Amino acid sequence: MSKTHKGMVLVLAVLIIGVLVPTWIDVSNIELESVWDGEAMNLRDGWTLSADGVVLDDDFTLPRIVKTPDLSGKRVTLSRTIPSSYTAIRSLLFRTSQKRVKVYVDDRLTYSYDANIDNRRIKLIGLINHFVRLEEGDQGKTLNIEMISNMPKSSGQFHEVYFGTRTAQIRRLFNYDGFSLVVGVFLIINSLATAIIASRSLRNGKIYRGTLALSSIELCVGLWVCCGSMSTQLFIHNQLLLVVLAMTALYMLPVCVTWFVLSMYSIPLRRFFMISTLFFPIAFIVVSALQLLGVITYITVLIPLAVLFFCYLLILLGAVMHAYRKGEKNAKPFLVATGFLFASTVGELTLLILPHPTFINIQPLNIGVLLFGSILYSQILTQGVHFLEERGRKEYLQSLAYTDALTGLGNRRAFDEELIRLAKSDSKEKQYGIVVFDV
Numbered sequence: 001m002s003k004t005h006k007g008m009v010l011v012l013a014v015l016i017i018g019v020l021v022p023t024w025i026d027v028s029n030i031e032l033e034s035v036w037d038g039e040a041m042n043l044r045d046g047w048t049l050s051a052d053g054v055v056l057d058d059d060f061t062l063p064r065i066v067k068t069p070d071l072s073g074k075r076v077t078l079s080r081t082i083p084s085s086y087t088a089i090r091s092l093l094f095r096t097s098q099k100r101v102k103v104y105v106d107d108r109l110t111y112s113y114d115a116n117i118d119n120r121r122i123k124l125i126g127l128i129n130h131f132v133r134l135e136e137g138d139q140g141k142t143l144n145i146e147m148i149s150n151m152p153k154s155s156g157q158f159h160e161v162y163f164g165t166r167t168a169q170i171r172r173l174f175n176y177d178g179f180s181l182v183v184g185v186f187l188i189i190n191s192l193a194t195a196i197i198a199s200r201s202l203r204n205g206k207i208y209r210g211t212l213a214l215s216s217i218e219l220c221v222g223l224w225v226c227c228g229s230m231s232t233q234l235f236i237h238n239q240l241l242l243v244v245l246a247m248t249a250l251y252m253l254p255v256c257v258t259w260f261v262l263s264m265y266s267i268p269l270r271r272f273f274m275i276s277t278l279f280f281p282i283a284f285i286v287v288s289a290l291q292l293l294g295v296i297t298y299i300t301v302l303i304p305l306a307v308l309f310f311c312y313l314l315i316l317l318g319a320v321m322h323a324y325r326k327g328e329k330n331a332k333p334f335l336v337a338t339g340f341l342f343a344s345t346v347g348e349l350t351l352l353i354l355p356h357p358t359f360i361n362i363q364p365l366n367i368g369v370l371l372f373g374s375i376l377y378s379q380i381l382t383q384g385v386h387f388l389e390e391r392g393r394k395e396y397l398q399s400l401a402y403t404d405a406l407t408g409l410g411n412r413r414a415f416d417e418e419l420i421r422l423a424k425s426d427s428k429e430k431q432y433g434i435v436v437f438d439v
Contacts, residue, residue: 042161184225
């Protein structure tokens with residue numbers, strides 16, 4: 001490794017240690033107290049909305065987005081009477097992106113959540129599920145949900161509140177986007193298994209590099225899908241840790257896709273793609289540093305990053321298409337898989353724009369990811385089997401050329417080549433002898 005490369009590695013290591021590690025430590029500074037106890041009744045009607053003690057709407061319905069007045073920085077309270085059908089230990093399930101949440105039953109503080117944003121450098125808040133335990137005897141009492149937000153966009157967003165058993169509420173979350181969690185976990189496990197199998201079976205060559213690149217793509221996509229799933233919060237409460245992990249996977253995804261394309265196909269502008277793809281991990285480090293300084297946040301640059309990533313993939317796709325037209329027929333599966341992925345992404349974005357209840361999830365992107373991986377895996381599997389067959393055939397022919405069929409020992413050709421190897425060896429101290437006998 002040259003001095004320049006060593007210097008670049010050293011600078012990168014310093015940036016990672018000095019920026020990314022403090023980022024992870026900073027987002028872990030969240031105080032969260034929740035009691036899980038969760039048939040889920042949607043408490044949609046009968047709420048009273050107030051801000052700083054002033055009633056804004058005494059017949060408020062959830063879900064709702066309030067654009068005026070601006071509620072950021074105010075103590076917003078949702079109040080209603082707990083249903084009289086409450087007969088056993090039950091709980092509430094609701095989700096917010098507010099920085100502070102407190103739940104009172106009459107005057108008794110039942111639940112508190114503090115994103116601790118005033119003591120954090122990263123002023124980012126994630127959408128989080130809250131499980132609030134209610135006690136027997138709370139039926140008929142007044143339920144007050146106090147929220148404080150510092151973001152105008154999220155301060156007026158009010159999601160559903162569900163009342164019921166813990167099991168029913170967990171089922172509600174899984175009905176919402178449990179499929180995303182299953183897909184993400186499947187992709188992560190499959191990526192790790194693929195990497196292990198490739199390391200043991202293929203060991204080297206184009207197929208080996210392509211398989212490792214595809215497994216890294218699956219790992220990044222799996223992390224992104226898992227971290228974006230609301231059901232993941234059943235296991236990891238700290239939503240900001242999920243945000244950072246998801247952003248890490250997103251910034252590394254272009255590198256993995258480029259690695260796969262360069263490993264599998266002969267495309268033009270290879271050096272351009274090798275250099276330009278490094279922009280994304282470097283940008284992640286820079287964005288993390290600026291976020292620690294309070295200049296920007298991950299969410300601020302998410303849309304520009306997504307647009308830039310999309311444009312980069314289009315250029316990469318154009319290079320693969322050019323190679324396909326020039327005779328690189330192996331590139332066809334990648335073009336088909338990418339087409340499915342783009343179509344599913346457009347479908348997901350279209351459905352997100354349409355108005356829909358906030359606890360109804362949509363799955364086009366998950367389906368597109370599965371199709372993308374399945375098509376590329378079928379190509380890798382086909383070429384991998386062909387590679388193993390060719391290697392086995394070569395090993396068999398080599399054994400015929402260098403082994404005596406009767407005894408299984410090396411033949412004259414093997415003997416001559418071994419003598420040549422020993423003659424070319426650098427060892428002058430070793431002595432060799434030849435014993436000749438007839439069988």
